[in-house]
Amino acid sequence: MNDDSSTPIVDELRTWIATAAPGARLPSTRTLVRQHEVSPLTVQKALRSLVALGLVETRPGVGSFVRAPRTSRPHDFGWQTAALGTPRRQIPAQSRALQPVRHDVIAFHSGYPDRGLLPERLVRSAFARMARTDAAVARPPSSGLPELQSWFAAELAAMTPASVSAPGPQDVIVVPGNQGGLTACLHALVGAGRPLVIESPTYWGAIHAAAQAGVQLVPIPSGPHGPDPDVLADTLARSGARAFYAQPTHANPTGARWSPQLADAVLATVRQHGAFLIEDDWASDFTLSGEATPVAARDDGGHVVHLRSLTKSVAPSVRVAAVTARGPAHERILTEVRAANMYVSGALQAVALDVVTQPGWRTHLRSMRRELADRRDLLAAAVGEHLPTAHLTAVPTGGLNLWVRLPDGTDAARLTSGCEAKGVLVAPGDEWFPAEPVGAHLRLNYSGPNPGAFVEGVRLIGATLDEIT
Numbered sequence: 001m002n003d004d005s006s007t008p009i010v011d012e013l014r015t016w017i018a019t020a021a022p023g024a025r026l027p028s029t030r031t032l033v034r035q036h037e038v039s040p041l042t043v044q045k046a047l048r049s050l051v052a053l054g055l056v057e058t059r060p061g062v063g064s065f066v067r068a069p070r071t072s073r074p075h076d077f078g079w080q081t082a083a084l085g086t087p088r089r090q091i092p093a094q095s096r097a098l099q100p101v102r103h104d105v106i107a108f109h110s111g112y113p114d115r116g117l118l119p120e121r122l123v124r125s126a127f128a129r130m131a132r133t134d135a136a137v138a139r140p141p142s143s144g145l146p147e148l149q150s151w152f153a154a155e156l157a158a159m160t161p162a163s164v165s166a167p168g169p170q171d172v173i174v175v176p177g178n179q180g181g182l183t184a185c186l187h188a189l190v191g192a193g194r195p196l197v198i199e200s201p202t203y204w205g206a207i208h209a210a211a212q213a214g215v216q217l218v219p220i221p222s223g224p225h226g227p228d229p230d231v232l233a234d235t236l237a238r239s240g241a242r243a244f245y246a247q248p249t250h251a252n253p254t255g256a257r258w259s260p261q262l263a264d265a266v267l268a269t270v271r272q273h274g275a276f277l278i279e280d281d282w283a284s285d286f287t288l289s290g291e292a293t294p295v296a297a298r299d300d301g302g303h304v305v306h307l308r309s310l311t312k313s314v315a316p317s318v319r320v321a322a323v324t325a326r327g328p329a330h331e332r333i334l335t336e337v338r339a340a341n342m343y344v345s346g347a348l349q350a351v352a353l354d355v356v357t358q359p360g361w362r363t364h365l366r367s368m369r370r371e372l373a374d375r376r377d378l379l380a381a382a383v384g385e386h387l388p389t390a391h392l393t394a395v396p397t398g399g400l401n402l403w404v405r406l407p408d409g410t411d412a413a414r415l416t417s418g419c420e421a422k423g424v425l426v427a428p429g430d431e432w433f434p435a436e437p438v439g440a441h442l443r444l445n446y447s448g449p450n451p452g453a454f455v456e457g458v459r460l461i462g463a464t465l466d467e468i469t
């Protein structure tokens with residue numbers, strides 16, 4: 001989230017500036033320190049934000065003043081219409097899930113955990129340690145820091161049975177988040193104009209990445225138990241697709257976790273069709289009960305390309321993930337990664353490696369999972385109580401989301417804006433469907449800030465639903 005302790009000061013001063021005369025003097029730093037009970041540094045930070053917003057000017061030694069509005073003349077960017085032409089691909093502009101989190105709302109929309117769920121102390125000390133090493137300035141290899149490649153490979157190897165030969169560090173490519181890895185995979189393994197089988201509903205970012213790569217989506221239905229392998233087999237045969245993108249572990253949004261039997265059946269199907277399974281293992285750190293083994297741990301034939309991210313579990317600022325792939329597919333993905341990014345910042349890789357190799361990492365994972373399980377149960381109970389006409393498709397065994405089916409005919413966009421007007425941010429389900437949505441849904445994320453307000457948030461969603469139906 002974007003908030004820090006300077007945010008309330010910025011918000012309050014913005015309200016004040018809105019009605020103040022140009023040139024009016026802002027309260028002194030000392031007054032603001034006293035009023036908000038914060039340090040002078042926090043006040044300075046708030047003032048810098050207001051200067052950056054063009055609302056305030058500071059005169060050293062004198063004070064800060066409301067800036068007179070600039071007389072603006074309208075820009076003429078009309079020439080760009082001819083230069084750009086009509087868009088060749090329709091990539092949705094932004095998902096609701098990326099809307100910034102304000103501190104004064106109840107937020108169920110975001111996909112990234114609140115900072116209270118992050119190993120913040122480990123991350124801060126890792127940054128401090130990293131700053132004293134070569135990683136702060138050096139260029140890492142394109143495939144990633146060798147020690148980090150080894151860590152990712154070892155994590156996967158630890159779940160691989162002895163009968164399957166485990167991947168090694170040389171199979172790992174470090175990428176900027178699973179999103180970056182997915183984009184590289186779609187370019188390398190599918191390509192523009194070619195088909196990709198995808199679950200429906202599925203992660204909106206995969207739909208965006210496919211649009212960006214010009215890949216043609218072939219959806220198959222998927223629910224709380226995952227896809228039907230017979231439908232997958234038919235669809236691969238009918239479409240000629242050679243790749244299937246899926247999230248076998250705690251799918252976003254449905255929460256589905258594939259059974260071992262389903263994992264075996266899907267693997268057999270992709271093998272039979274000479275196809276790839278692009279396994280987006282985004283939530284392996286968020287397993288809340290039982291053991292979740294990636295499908296990649298069952299495959300040594302190069303059919304499964306495994307994406308594992310640390311962005312959500314270490315920190316959203318540390319965009320580090322890994323693609324593990326074998327054979328020529330590995331080379332093609334690496335070529336795409338080099339062409340797009342050359343390499344991932346060695347500084348971020350060093351921080352990620354430091355965090356996940358600290359003894360405190362495992363302890364953090366355990367307590368974070370307990371906290372997430374409590375939040376999930378709290379939210380699920382609130383849905384049961386305050387959204388009686390909606391249907392919770394399943395209580396997931398992991399991940400960060402509840403997937404709620406709304407009564408037929410609900411206008412999810414209207415519900416979303418009605419909730420926003422009451423200070424509750426939700427994500428309408430439509431964004432998770434690669435084709436027309438088959439019903440109205442909400443995705444409620446339980447990793448946002450202030451779980452103490454969850455019940456009230458759901459009550460307000462229920463009140464809004466009553467108003468619009």
Ligand SMILES: Cc1ncc(COP(=O)(O)O)c(C=O)c1O
Nearest residue numbers: 111177178179203252282309311
């Ligand atoms: C299913 C899924 N895959 C990939 C991503 C992107 O992950 P990253 O932040 O590592 O790019 C997300 C983020 O919400 C996600 O939900």
